[in-house]
Amino acid sequence: MIARSFMMSMEKKPLARKTIQNINPYIPGKPIWELQEELGLSEVIKLASNENPLGASPRVRDAITASVANIHRYPDAGTWALRQKLAAQLATTPEQLIVTNGGDELITLVAETFLEPGDEMIIVSPSFSEYEFGAHLMGAQVITVPLDNQFRFNPATILGAVTAHTKILCLCSPNNPTGTYLPKSDLQYIMDRLPKHVIVLFDAAYSHYATAADYTNGLEFIREGYPLIVLQTFSKIYGLAGLRIGYGVASEELIRSLLKVKEPFSVNALAQVAACAALEDQEHFQLSLQVNSQGRDQLCHAFEELGLSFIKTMSNFVLVELGSQAKDIYEQLMKQGIIVRYGGTWNLPHHVRISVGTKAENARLIDHLTNLSRPRA
Numbered sequence: 001m002i003a004r005s006f007m008m009s010m011e012k013k014p015l016a017r018k019t020i021q022n023i024n025p026y027i028p029g030k031p032i033w034e035l036q037e038e039l040g041l042s043e044v045i046k047l048a049s050n051e052n053p054l055g056a057s058p059r060v061r062d063a064i065t066a067s068v069a070n071i072h073r074y075p076d077a078g079t080w081a082l083r084q085k086l087a088a089q090l091a092t093t094p095e096q097l098i099v100t101n102g103g104d105e106l107i108t109l110v111a112e113t114f115l116e117p118g119d120e121m122i123i124v125s126p127s128f129s130e131y132e133f134g135a136h137l138m139g140a141q142v143i144t145v146p147l148d149n150q151f152r153f154n155p156a157t158i159l160g161a162v163t164a165h166t167k168i169l170c171l172c173s174p175n176n177p178t179g180t181y182l183p184k185s186d187l188q189y190i191m192d193r194l195p196k197h198v199i200v201l202f203d204a205a206y207s208h209y210a211t212a213a214d215y216t217n218g219l220e221f222i223r224e225g226y227p228l229i230v231l232q233t234f235s236k237i238y239g240l241a242g243l244r245i246g247y248g249v250a251s252e253e254l255i256r257s258l259l260k261v262k263e264p265f266s267v268n269a270l271a272q273v274a275a276c277a278a279l280e281d282q283e284h285f286q287l288s289l290q291v292n293s294q295g296r297d298q299l300c301h302a303f304e305e306l307g308l309s310f311i312k313t314m315s316n317f318v319l320v321e322l323g324s325q326a327k328d329i330y331e332q333l334m335k336q337g338i339i340v341r342y343g344g345t346w347n348l349p350h351h352v353r354i355s356v357g358t359k360a361e362n363a364r365l366i367d368h369l370t371n372l373s374r375p376r377a
């Protein structure tokens with residue numbers, strides 16, 4: 001008897017929660033080393049993950065080297081030094097800031113803090129895939145609102161998707177992968193009409209690159225008391241993607257709730273000193289901006305010459321339309337050691353997203369693209 005019931009219990013398996021069946025694996029840009037190994041190439045250019053092509057500030061390297069002696073100690077769970085620096089720079093209080101293991105951790109924390117099963121999260125499409133991950137993790141419903149045919153936000157359509165079950169509205173500006181942004185007046189329009197039970201996750205990961213006069217990074221709305229959580233990251237302009245550090249800005253009350261679900265040591269010690277050092281190097285920051293705006297012009301000028309249409313971008317990447325050959329061109333570029341991002345993951349099979357690189361990297365991409373996009377005989 002014992003043996004038999006044991007056998008029967010063996011046939012059952014511990015079941016993973018149903019909701020995780022909805023989670024699609026994140027598809028990262030192919031790492032440089034992987035393509036090098038695959039193709040035996042020594043020189044590979046990665047223009048696929050919107051990283052800073054200059055790398056991190058030299059001050060970051062010095063700060064990390066100096067801190068290595070202390071890596072046997074736990075990191076500061078309160079990320080105090082960094083929050084003080086950020087608060088001074090952003091004109092917030094340190095209590096309005098939460099430092100996280102990349103912006104990605106903030107997205108998960110927001111989902112864990114606010115979503116009950118059956119709640120709804122509104123996302124615009126196409127956009128960053130991690131919002132959906134957070135919703136599915138919590139058994140919430142994802143409601144998708146399309147951008148218009150030029151990938152602009154339509155505030156009325158977004159508001160039209162709000163129901164009594166809506167908990168979170170995700171807005172990414174400049175938006176990844178389109179590079180388009182939500183003008184300040186449109187955010188104002190949305191915030192003034194949003195019911196009180198909805199919180200906005202305003203993803204400003206690319207805010208530093210935005211130059212439009214009517215761009216907002218969301219902070220002024222927090223100051224005015226609107227229920228926004230602004231996401232920021234050190235992975236893009238600050239060049240620290242490999243260290244995993246980002247932060248959120250919101251009211252002190254919202255930050256207290258988010259802190260309840262956060263693991264105390266998710267932000268490691270080297271990431272904390274690196275972020276502090278990165279904030280101090282204004283020169284590297286300015287140089288990074290300059291390289292980006294020149295590189296963006298270089299790329300867009302070349303796309304025009306090639307007769308390729310692309311979306312005007314406020315960011316450090318460009319969404320380019322390559323037509324039905326897009327996937328083929330993407331694969332050909334890969335064979336030549338140039339990694340860009342294929343649009344298929346966003347349901348944009350005729351597009352690729354190209355991150356702005358250094359002048360030399362952009363030039364090499366343009367050369368190859370010129371050869372590939374020529375009509376074949």
Ligand SMILES: *Cc1c(COP(=O)(O)O)cnc(C)c1O
Pocket residue numbers: 050101102103104105128172176203205231232233234235236241244245246
């Ligand atoms: C890169 C990115 C983030 C944050 O990335 P982390 O590396 O986790 O800090 C957040 N949102 C968007 C849209 C991004 O592209």
